[in-house]
Amino acid sequence: YxxxxxxxxxxxxxxxxxxxxxxxxxxxxxxxxxxxxxxxVTARPKATVTIHPADPVFIGETVTLTCDIGSGHHWQYDWVKDSKPLSEAQQRKEYTISNVAESHRGVYTCKRRRSTEPRYSETSDAVTLTVSAEKPKPELTSSHKGAALIGNPVVLYCKLDQSAGWRFYWSKHTQSPETETKTETHSYTISSVSVSDGGQYWCRAGRGTPVYYTHYSDALWINVTGTTRSHSLTVSPSRAQHFSADSLSLSCEGQSDSTGWRVRRYTHSEKVSDCSSGLGSVTGSTCNISSLSTSHTGVYWCESESGESSNPVNITVTNGAVILDSPVHPVTEGDPLTLRCLYRDPKPSNLTAEFYKNGSLLQTQTTGEMTIRTVSKSDEGLYHCKHPEKGESPQSRISVRGASFSVFSLLSSLMAVSPYLLVTIVLGVKCYRAQGENSQSSCGSLITNTLRWTFQY
Incomplete structure (x- = not known):
């Protein structure tokens, strides 16, 4: 006890x-x-391995593996590949392979060590470096099939399955490789095509430093015509910009039967789709969207079952309070053009608005609208408007197409100059046809005398 x-x-x-x-x-x-x-008691820090660019990488490309552990100083690095120490990467935070070969494929891990506690980090999760022996080749497509109408926009798309980190390079048969056009996205827009824009186009992609290039795509022919298409896309309300939650109707109409035509679109966030795939309700060749959202922003066109297509139009949908009322189709050279600032309810009492072209102020109008009395090719560009209280609208491109020549327009011009001149030409033609070759000298005298009298008076 x-x-x-x-x-x-x-x-x-x-x-x-x-x-x-x-x-x-x-x-x-x-x-x-x-x-x-x-x-x-805290957990031992754990290293992380990242690969840039992301898998897969291609033979000849430059790739960097990084061992990261967050904060802390004086760490040293131990690399392991396929369970064996990687001597050429020891002590480095970043391991760069400047000319990737098939021998570099494998499973990589890393950990850190230092003289103070904790002396070692946890080993990173394993990452696999995949090396592809086949250089990628993009696919070049166009926003529509068939010939492009002069003055209308054409959008080219360079499709590449491995799209991360790539820039895109565009060339034409008249260009040398040194004059390629570079874009950050996989699309290239010709805002207003002309006859000189016709021909063969190619695209390729590149990434990294130094740049690693893919193969060129197959050539794509762009044909340009001045002939008006039998079908066109009708947009109601007829403007390029729209408020979210508003309704929109898109219809394929033409001189011939519209049976078999459908509304199609392309946006940067998804592939080509049509109205029947959830875009809106379909009645015949008309697509009705009851409540717009910003996801409806994109390029729209009509397409037949045989692959024939209309010229595309750009539709912009905004959540903002201001839009620019601008034409959805190109404007004909010589025609007037009126641009208006439109507002989401409530409408402001002060309608004064500023109008901009390519970012530069054009006009300030108290009525909220501006007019170009005679449009020319120099008026092409990106336009938007701005209200001092409501804010500014998105930008929309205005394209100008050349005035079409017709016998009717020529006769109208002659009538405006002199009705006597027009009558003289008509009478002369009839005289020649009626009297035959033996009596055509009298017809010539009639025309000469009438012209002398016309210009004298």
């Missing part, structure tokens, strides 16, 4: 030792309890 002696702060303990046939007596002291201490 045992007991505690308060006076001496001692414990006494007794027991009987059978082997020696005697009692045993112990006693011991306790000190005062110490102050508490806190022991904090």
């Amino acid at each position: 045992y007991y505690y002696d308060d006076s001496n702060n001692r414990y006494f303990y007794y027991y009987y030792d059978d082997s020696n046939n005697r009692n045993v007596h112990y006693h011991y002291y306790y000190t005062q309890t110490s102050a508490p201490v806190v022991i904090t």
Whole structure:
């Protein structure tokens, strides 16, 4: 048994030792309890390996593997490939392979070490470097099939399955490789095509430093014509910009039967789609969208079952409070053009608006609209408007097509100059046809005398 002696702060303990046939007596002291201490246990830091550019990489390309562990200094790096130390990468945070070969494919890990605790990090999760021996080749497509109408926009698309980190390069049969056009996205827009824009086009992609290029795409022919198409896309309300939550109707109409035509579109966020795939409700060749959203922004056109297509139009949908009322189709050279600032309810009492072309202020109008009385090719560009309270609209491109020549327009011009001149020409032609070759000299005298009289008076 045992007991505690308060006076001496001692414990006494007794027991009987059978082997020696005697009692045993112990006693011991306790000190005062110490102050508490806190022991904090944290997980050992873990390294992470990233690969840039992302898999797959291609033979001859430059790739960088990075071992990262977040904050901390004076770390050293241990790299392992396929369970073996990677001597050429030791002590480096970044391991760069400037000319990738098939021998570089494999499984990579890394960890960090230093002289102070914790001396080692956790080993990173394994990452696999995939090396492709086949250089990629993009596919070049156009926004519509068939010939492009003079003055209308054409959009080219350079499709590449491995799209991350690529820039795109565009060339034409009249260009040398040094004059390629570079874009950050996979689309290239010719805002207003002319006859000189016709021909063969190619595209390729490139990434990294130095730039690694894909193969060129197959050639794509762009044919340009001045002939008006039998079908066109009708947009109602007829403008390029629209407010979200508003309704929109797009219809394929033409001189011939519209049976078999459908509305199609292309946006940067998805592939080509048509109205029947959830864009809106379809009635015949008309697509009705009851409530617009910004996802409806894109390029729209009509397409037949045989692949014939109309010229595309650009539709912009905004959540903002201001849009620019601008034409959805190109404007004919010589025609008037009126641009208006439109507002989401409530409409402001002050209608004063500024109008811009290519970012430069053109006019400030108290009526909220501006007019170009006679449009010319120099008026092409990106337009938007701005209200001091409501804000500014998105930009829309205005394209100008050349005025079409016709006999009717020629006769109208002649009539405006002189009705006598027009009558003289008509009478002369009839005279020649009626009298035959033997009497044509009298017809010539008639025309000469009439012209002399016309210009004299």
